[in-house]
Amino acid sequence: MEALKNKKNWPLWEVFIRSKxxxxxxxxGSLHAADAEMxxxxxxxxxxxxxxxxxxxxxxxxxxxxxxxxxxxxxxxPANDKxxxxxxxxxxxxxxxxx
Amino acid sequence: xxxxxxxxxRIDDEVKIEPRDWMPDAYRKTLxxxxxxxxxxxxxxxLPESNWITRAPSLRRKMVLLAKVQDEAGHGLYLYxxxxxxxxxxxxxxxxxHTGKAKYSSIFNYPTLTWADMGAxxxxxxxxxIMNQVPLCRCSYGPYARAMxxxxxxxxxxQRQGYEIMLTLAQGSEAQKRMAQDALNRWWWPALMxxxxxxxxxxxxEQSMKWRIKRLSNDELRQRFVDATVPQADFLGLTxxxxxxxxxxxxxxxxxGAINWDEFWEVVKGNGPCNRQRLQDRVKAHxxxxxxxxxxxxxxxxRRARExxxxxxxxxx
Numbered sequence: 001m002e003a004l005k006n007k008k009n010w011p012l013w014e015v016f017i018r019s020k021x022x023x024x025x026x027x028x029g030s031l032h033a034a035d036a037e038m039x040x041x042x043x044x045x046x047x048x049x050x051x052x053x054x055x056x057x058x059x060x061x062x063x064x065x066x067x068x069x070x071x072x073x074x075x076x077x078p079a080n081d082k083x084x085x086x087x088x089x090x091x092x093x094x095x096x097x098x099x
Numbered sequence: 100x101x102x103x104x105x106x107x108x109r110i111d112d113e114v115k116i117e118p119r120d121w122m123p124d125a126y127r128k129t130l131x132x133x134x135x136x137x138x139x140x141x142x143x144x145x146l147p148e149s150n151w152i153t154r155a156p157s158l159r160r161k162m163v164l165l166a167k168v169q170d171e172a173g174h175g176l177y178l179y180x181x182x183x184x185x186x187x188x189x190x191x192x193x194x195x196x197h198t199g200k201a202k203y204s205s206i207f208n209y210p211t212l213t214w215a216d217m218g219a220x221x222x223x224x225x226x227x228x229i230m231n232q233v234p235l236c237r238c239s240y241g242p243y244a245r246a247m248x249x250x251x252x253x254x255x256x257x258q259r260q261g262y263e264i265m266l267t268l269a270q271g272s273e274a275q276k277r278m279a280q281d282a283l284n285r286w287w288w289p290a291l292m293x294x295x296x297x298x299x300x301x302x303x304x305e306q307s308m309k310w311r312i313k314r315l316s317n318d319e320l321r322q323r324f325v326d327a328t329v330p331q332a333d334f335l336g337l338t339x340x341x342x343x344x345x346x347x348x349x350x351x352x353x354x355x356g357a358i359n360w361d362e363f364w365e366v367v368k369g370n371g372p373c374n375r376q377r378l379q380d381r382v383k384a385h386x387x388x389x390x391x392x393x394x395x396x397x398x399x400x401x402r403r404a405r406e407x408x409x410x411x412x413x414x415x416x
Contacts, residue, residue, distance in 0.1 A: 009190055010396060012183065029246070030180040032189060034392075035399035046176050049169070050253070069119045 011060055013039040015047055018055040025057050033058075110311050115241040118184040126310055129303070130240055131185050132201075133312065135192045138178035139203035142196075143377050145171045147211040148220065156214060163260050164217060170253050177246040184242045197382045205363065206289050208371030215268055215275075215282035221261015223283075223290040223328070229254050230324045231294065234314035243312075262331065269335040276336075283332065284340045291355075292363045294321040325353050 010032040016025035028047050033039035039058040047053070067075055083089050092099065100108070102121055109116065116122055145168050152168065155161035179189055195201035206224055211217070232254065235247040268279035295301055295317040307313040315323075325344075332339050343356030365371065 009188070010392065012180075029177055029242075030183065031176060034395035035402065038395065038399075045169075046173050049173060066119060069117070070121065 010034050011062065013043075013058045014061050014064060015039075015043040016057040016059075017043075017047060017053040019053055021054060025055065028052075030061060107309075110239050110309075113239075113311075115244065116239055117241045125306075126312075127185050129307065129310070129312065130243065131182055131187055133307075134178055134182040134185075134243055135187070135195070136202050136204075138175045138182060138192070139196045139201055140207065141171045141175035141178060143203045143207045143381060144224075145175075146377055146380055147207055147209070147373075148217060150211050151214060151217050154214070155217075160217075160264070167221070167257050167260065170257065174250045174253070177249055178243075181240075181242040181246045193385065197378065197385065199369065199378065202367065204293060205366040205371060206293050208366050208374045208377060209285070209289055210372050212285075213278050213282060215264070215278040216286070218261050218264030218268060218279065219282035219286040221257050221259075222265050222331070223261075223286050224293070225254060225257040225261060226328060227290045227293045227324050229258060230320050230327070234320075237311075237314060239311040265335055265337075269337060279335070280337050283337050287340050288358065288362075291321055291325070291358055294318075294324065296360070296363075322352055325355055329353050 011034075012030050013033055013036075014030050015028050017028050018025045031039065031042050031046055033042050036058055040056055043056050043058055048056070079085075103123055106116075106122060106126075116126075148164060148168050148171075152161060152164050155164050179192060182192060183189060192201070196203065206227075211220070229251065232247055232251050236244055236251055238244040238247065265279050265282075268275040298304060298316045298318045301317055304313060304316055308316070329339060329344065341356045343354065345354055347354045366374070369375075
């Protein structure tokens with residue numbers, strides 16, 4: 001029954017737009033569409049009515065795996081105590097140039 | 100610290116809440132209600148204006164009106180997808196609209212009788228909507244705030260095109276001026292009602308402000324709208340239909356007359372001039388589109404199955 005109900009509704013797609021060449025695709029929102037082709041066309045009408053993009057990616061929301069925000073502390077913990085990864089960690093004399 | 104206290108601390112620090120973050124049930128419910136009502140308003144809001152698309156006085160006006168109504172469809176879609184990040188299904192939200200369980204802005208239950216109404220709606224209704232929506236760009240819930248940023252950017256053309264219509268009529272013949280004044284007379288008070296009941300009669304305001312869903316109260320927003328709009332009416336040479344409207348030197352704001360809240364509640368309850376017609380039109384559009392939704396789903400399934408079969412065949416070969 002659940003499967004039948006899901007089939008009746010168009011699946012949800014996440015939309016990513018490259019606003020101009022040289023920039024990343026960026027998530028802008030989501031929409032419903034029967035298939036990928038329709039998702040691209042709908043994304044054009046919904047998210048680029050004012051020339052906001054030169055390229056569109058769509059991906060079915062169900063295919064996205066996201067990290068769990070409740071575990072973000074432990075997930076990102078390895079980076080927390082590694083200040084030596086930043087250039088400001090190193091004290092060099094002021095008279096040095098171009099470094 | 101309890102989850103609830105941690106959540107409030109984040110809000111107080113102006114850290115946005117994102118879909119998968121923990122949030123109190125009441126916060127989620129409030130947002131679902133508010134965002135879906137907002138979405139419904141955009142969609143139902145297309146109806147009064149679509150009434151005039153085929154009768155726009157010039158090709159330019161017609162193009163502009165079409166673009167505006169199309170924007171409103173887009174705004175509805177941004178908002179539905181923001182609501183869906185809270186774990187509700189689009190179909191269920193639409194059902195709630197169609198069964199009358201969910202509300203939409205009462206302003207759209209008034210009829211659009213003349214072309215000047217297109218001017219008054221853009222100027223006053225979109226003007227009031229912008230006043231409401233600008234603070235929502237800083238709402239604590241990320242997806243809602245981002246949708247509002249996009250909407251606000253697009254909406255300012257709506258207000259300007261409306262004012263331009265009013266300006267053209269106000270500078271036109273006597274009959275055109277009368278038409279503009281008549282539209283202002285009919286839309287002024289409903290536009291003021293768009294901000295909702297007085298603060299003292301708005302029980303949800305305090306909690307919504309604490310959660311930073313809302314940043315300014317109904318009365319504050321209404322006052323800002325009046326202060327911004329009165330000089331614009333003066334510029335048009337039109338008269339705002341409120342004998343009590345006058346500048347107050349002490350407060351530095353306009354004082355204005357009492358709002359007819361009986362009318363407001365009657366329209367909210369479904370007894371406005373067009374409530375039934377608006378809902379009928381929405382339900383009909385949804386039902387008439389059912390076969391399209393179904394057929395495109397079946398077609399997509401068929402293509403997927405065919406592609407899979409072809410892949411199988413190539414592998415066998």
